[in-house]
Amino acid sequence: MTYQPPFKITATILSLVEEIGEALGRMQAVELADSRLRLHRINRIKTIQASLEIEGNTLNLDQVTAVLDGKRVLAQPRELQEVRNAFAAYEAMSQWSPDDERDLLTAHGLLMAGLVDELGCYRSGSVGVHGAQGVIHVAPQASRVPGLMGQLLQWLAETDEHPLIVSTVFHYEFEFIHPFQDGNGRMGRLWQSLILSRWRSVFANMPVESLIRDARQDYYAALNACNQVGESTRFVEFMLEIIFRALQSASSTEQESGQVTEQVKRLLSELRGKSRPARALMQALDLKHRPNFFYHYLQPALQQGLVEMTRPDTPRARNQQYRLTELGRSVAESWK
Incomplete structure (x- = not known):
């Protein structure tokens, strides 16, 4: 291996890697995390909606859900196509190898x-x-892209760094x-999820994209700061914090859904x-x-x-009705 992406292992990075490991441990039986977290469909939809919103897609979570359920949604054709493409790409993710260039190109073909x-x-x-003030990053010339991507994928295949760090460094280098x-x-966000999922299937x-969306200004600021200094340390720290928060949120959701009484069920x-x-x-409940x-x-x-x-x-409205929330639907789906 000759290429080494420039970054430093800081005390913050080491601390976050340790905290993420502990968070995974607290979730119990990581190998069964998909079923325990009740994540598959509802969080796949959250991921798709958030990742597309970062890029300017205006469809909300309910609209994305409706599109994927085959229902008619009034929206721009391009936005509808983006949703369908993203779902197809994330569903196919388990078939791909992170360091295989053919899979990377196939994924782009599905996504776009x-x-x-x-x-x-x-x-x-x-x-x-x-950005708001004009061009903030000029990417390398097109003639250099195959060579740069070849180096990056080779590093991904051969590096001994921790997968949490590797996934984030790759994400930054890919965006650069x-x-x-x-x-x-x-x-870039899809491929980081793929790299992480090869380490722990819960990912x-x-x-994670939902938290990136909520902190998108910090996301872009971290990328730009790294571009200026020529190495990805700050972006690694930012993304590890995002991953840690995502795990905390998922663990909290599991605890809440696990306390549902028989009456509420x-x-x-x-x-x-x-x-x-x-x-x-x-x-209906015979009460x-x-x-x-x-x-x-x-x-x-x-x-x-x-x-x-x-x-x-108007809580006391005569025509008041009740319906499941997004969380309620995910919890109810887990009992089928």
Whole structure:
């Protein structure tokens, strides 16, 4: 191995690697984490929506879910295509090897189908990254891209660094090279998830992109700072913090969903796929005593964020109904 991406192992990086390892341990039975975290579909959708929103797609979580369920959504054709492509790419992720250039190009072909001219191949022209104040990064010349990507993939195949560090360094170097005509941001995030999933399968469905979206200014600031100094240390620190927060969030969700009472479980089962008024829910649950329904079924579900009102601004509205939240749907799906 001759190429070594420039970065430093700092005390912050070592601490975060240790904290992430401990967080994985607290989640118990990491090899079974996919089922324990109830992540597969709901977090896959979160990941797709967040990654696309970072790139300017305006569809919200409910709209993305509707698109993937085959329902009609009024939106720009390009945005709908981006959603379908992203889902296809993330679903195919388990088939790919992170250091295989053919798989990288195949992934770009899936992710950007119908969206760019140069599909599944490296760019033939110049590209730059634009910010509020103009061009903030000019990527290497197109003629250099195959060689740079070859070096980076070889390093990925041969390095002995910790997978957490490797995935993040690769992410930064990939964005610096900007090897494709378009789709570099979403490809970089997809490939980091792929690298991490080869280390711990839980990362295949961990919505790290949601936290990146929420901190997108810091995300771009970390990338730009690294571009200026010519090494990726700050970006590694930033992304490890994001990964740690994602694990904390997933662990918290698991704990909350694991405390659901039998009464609340029955309520969630009755609300699958529809919204219903309180009276109809009581009838379906064969309950006669209204206070019992509210105190033992409805209120706990509302407090845990599993159920929400259709008219939250007017809680006592005569036409008030109740429906599952995003979290409620994910918890209910896990019992099937």
